[in-house]
Amino acid sequence: MEKDSGTLKIEWAGQFMPVLSRIREQFEKEQPFNGVTIGMALHVEAKTANLVMTLAAGGAEVYITGCNPLSTQDDVAEALNRVPHVHCFAKRGCTVEEYYAAIDQVLDAKPSVTIDDGMDLIHYLHTKRRELLSTVIGGCEETTTGIHRLRAMAAEGKLEFPVVAVNDTPMKHHFDNVHGTGESVLSSVMITTNVLIAGKYLVVAGYGFCGRGLARKAHGLGAKVIVTEVDPRKALEAHMDGFLVMSMEEAARLGDIFVTTSGNSHVINSRHFGLMKDGAILSNAGHFNVEIDIDWLESHAAGKESRDGINTYLLAGKRVHVLAEGRLVNLATPKGMGHPAEVMDLSFALQALCAQYITEHGRELAGGVYEVPEAIDVQVADLKLASLGITIDTLSDEQKTYLSSWDAGT
Numbered sequence: 001m002e003k004d005s006g007t008l009k010i011e012w013a014g015q016f017m018p019v020l021s022r023i024r025e026q027f028e029k030e031q032p033f034n035g036v037t038i039g040m041a042l043h044v045e046a047k048t049a050n051l052v053m054t055l056a057a058g059g060a061e062v063y064i065t066g067c068n069p070l071s072t073q074d075d076v077a078e079a080l081n082r083v084p085h086v087h088c089f090a091k092r093g094c095t096v097e098e099y100y101a102a103i104d105q106v107l108d109a110k111p112s113v114t115i116d117d118g119m120d121l122i123h124y125l126h127t128k129r130r131e132l133l134s135t136v137i138g139g140c141e142e143t144t145t146g147i148h149r150l151r152a153m154a155a156e157g158k159l160e161f162p163v164v165a166v167n168d169t170p171m172k173h174h175f176d177n178v179h180g181t182g183e184s185v186l187s188s189v190m191i192t193t194n195v196l197i198a199g200k201y202l203v204v205a206g207y208g209f210c211g212r213g214l215a216r217k218a219h220g221l222g223a224k225v226i227v228t229e230v231d232p233r234k235a236l237e238a239h240m241d242g243f244l245v246m247s248m249e250e251a252a253r254l255g256d257i258f259v260t261t262s263g264n265s266h267v268i269n270s271r272h273f274g275l276m277k278d279g280a281i282l283s284n285a286g287h288f289n290v291e292i293d294i295d296w297l298e299s300h301a302a303g304k305e306s307r308d309g310i311n312t313y314l315l316a317g318k319r320v321h322v323l324a325e326g327r328l329v330n331l332a333t334p335k336g337m338g339h340p341a342e343v344m345d346l347s348f349a350l351q352a353l354c355a356q357y358i359t360e361h362g363r364e365l366a367g368g369v370y371e372v373p374e375a376i377d378v379q380v381a382d383l384k385l386a387s388l389g390i391t392i393d394t395l396s397d398e399q400k401t402y403l404s405s406w407d408a409g410t
Contacts, residue, residue, distance in 0.1 A: 006046075006079030010053075013046035016341035018387035019349040019380060020054055027058030032356045034059035039111030041103060041121040042142065043071040043331050044090040047344035049080055054352050056085045063109040065102035066090035067117040068287075070324060070332035100124065107132055113355055113362075114139035114163075118287045119146035126158065138162040138362030140354045142347070144177070144208065145263045145287035147369070154368045162365035164354040166347070169372035171380045176347040178213030180339030184330035185259055185285045186217055192309045192323055192333045193281060195257070198222030203255035205248065206262035207234040210285060214259060215243055226251045228267075248272055257281045259329070260291035269293040270300070278318040283329040292326040309333040349380045 003011075014021065027033070038060045042048045048064075056062050062085060066072040072090040080088040087109070089102040103121060107129045114121050114136060122139055125132060138161050141147055147167050153159045166172055190197065202223040204215045215225045215238065226244045228251050229235035239245045248268065251258075252275040260267045263286045270293060284291045297320065298304075301313035309332075313320045324332035331338045338344070353376045385392065395403070402408055 004075065004079060006049075006073070006075035006077070007082075009046040009073065009076055010049040010079055013341040013344075014050050017047065017050050017345035017348070019345045019383040020050055020352065022383055022387075023349055023352050024054040024057050027054060027352070027356075031059040033113075033359060036113060036359055037061045037063065037109050037111045038113045038115060038355065039106045039109060039121060040064040040115040041067040041106065042115065042117045043067060043328075043338060044077050044080070044088065045071065045073045045331070045338055046076055047338065047341055047348060049076050051348040051351055052080060052086055052088075053083055054348075055355065056083060058352075058356070060113075061085050061087075061109070063087045063106045063111065064090065065106050066092075066094070066099070067120060068328055068332060069094050069096070069099050070327050071336075071338070104129070110135045112137045113359055115142070115351060115355060116140070116146055116163075117142040119149045122150070122159075122163065126153070126160065133160050136161045138164070138358035138365065140164045140166050140351055140358060141369075142351065143167050143287050144210070148263060150369050159369070160367045162358065162362050162368060162370055164358055164370050164372055166350050166354055166372060169350065169377045171346055171377045172350055172372075173209040176339060176343050177209035178216075180213075180343035180347075181210040181261070181285055181330070182213030182215075182217035184337065184339045185214055185283070186221065188330045188333045188336040189257065189259070189281070189283055189323065191335050192329075193321070195281065197257070200224065200256040201226055201251075201254045203228065203248075203251045203258045204243075205258070205260040205267045205291070206264075206286075207231075207238045208261065208263075211261040212238070212241070214261060214285065215241070219243070223257075226255060230262075249275065252276050255280060258283065260284045260286055262286060262291060265290040266293045267291045270296045273297065273313075273315055273320055276318065276320060279321065280319075281321045281323065282326075283323040284326050285329055287328060289326040289328075292322060294322065294326045297322065309335075346380055346384060349383065350376065353379065 044066050072092040077088045077090045089105045147165045202218045203226045204211045205228045227238040228248045235245050252272040297313045303314040305312040311322045
């Protein structure tokens with residue numbers, strides 16, 4: 001029988017996810033999620049599907065919806081609904097009402113473990129479905145924006161179960177954030193616009209792990225990279241890394257392509273649009289569509305033209321092009337594929353193992369945000385090296401003693 005497009009996508013991605021494959025084999029034998037219901041709000045595409053199937057193989061009943069109205073691949077969602085013990089409610093292009101109705105459907109299953117990308121599931125639990133909080137052992141959070149929200153919630157004493165900050169561990173931010181964001185954003189911008197990166201001024205707003213990865217990749221393609229920042233230390237780091245550093249007001253006059261990676265609101269706003277060149281291209285790589293002030297453009301533009309993945313606003317005779325409605329550009333453009341499979345292999349391996357950790361230990365932890373256990377981070381790195389056929393050195397007993405002592409001087 002001929003396979004459907006969603007299944008083919010899932011199988012293609014799975015070929016490049018050897019770490020998750022090893023964990024799936026382990027889960028199939030050990031069944032760590034036997035009797036556990038997992039609720040998820042993630043980007044529903046092929047790599048995510050491999051994570052979902054890994055959890056289901058470990059005995060979980062999995063309920064999943066999207067975490068962004070434009071990032072679902074409908075054929076993958078349909079394929080997931082044919083997987084035993086998986087229930088998918090995501091669809092591409094949903095309204096805000098449909099988006100939260102799908103979150104309600106996930107929560108109707110009374111999950112004992114949550115896995116979030118952006119914290120919408122946890123937020124909804126704590127604000128709209130509080131009657132379900134007692135059934136939750138704990139959760140995992142995938143992305144920078146979600147961690148920011150969770151830490152703010154925890155600081156106010158309002159986070160009522162433990163959540164592992166998967167984003168904040170080295171195997172996540174040094175690979176997913178740097179290489180995954182850097183490559184997938186640029187490939188999505190290029191395939192959506194068909195413009196050349198080389199020779200253009202490319203403005204990166206924010207020099208965190210995502211921003212620095214994007215800046216490096218753009219430089220490699222020949223762009224003249226400008227970085228904007230609010231943190232003087234990160235600004236200095238960008239300067240020392242060889243990039244132009246200036247305020248967004250200065251950058252607005254020079255930039256040909258803009259990518260926001262800050263996780264904050266209105267990074268590009270009404271003060272900047274009028275300064276831009278005719279034909280400036282604006283995109284966002286942060287989780288929520290708040291970094292570019294789309295509302296201002298909608299209410300002040302003299303006209304608007306729409307094409308696949310691009311809205312063009314006419315401002316005082318100049319054109320400003322916004323990709324993917326200001327949403328996550330590497331996933332929300334018509335042909336956006338998200339991070340490469342090899343990168344998401346590491347991130348979703350972390351998610352799978354952290355879900356196991358929270359299932360086994362969540363009842364022992366108070367509400368709050370917790371780091372990924374170092375043993376899990378190291379395990380994922382070891383599995384990845386093994387899949388690449390790479391061997392590394394180990395410390396001798398003498399070296400271990402030296403590193404743990406204080407009395408060895410010159």
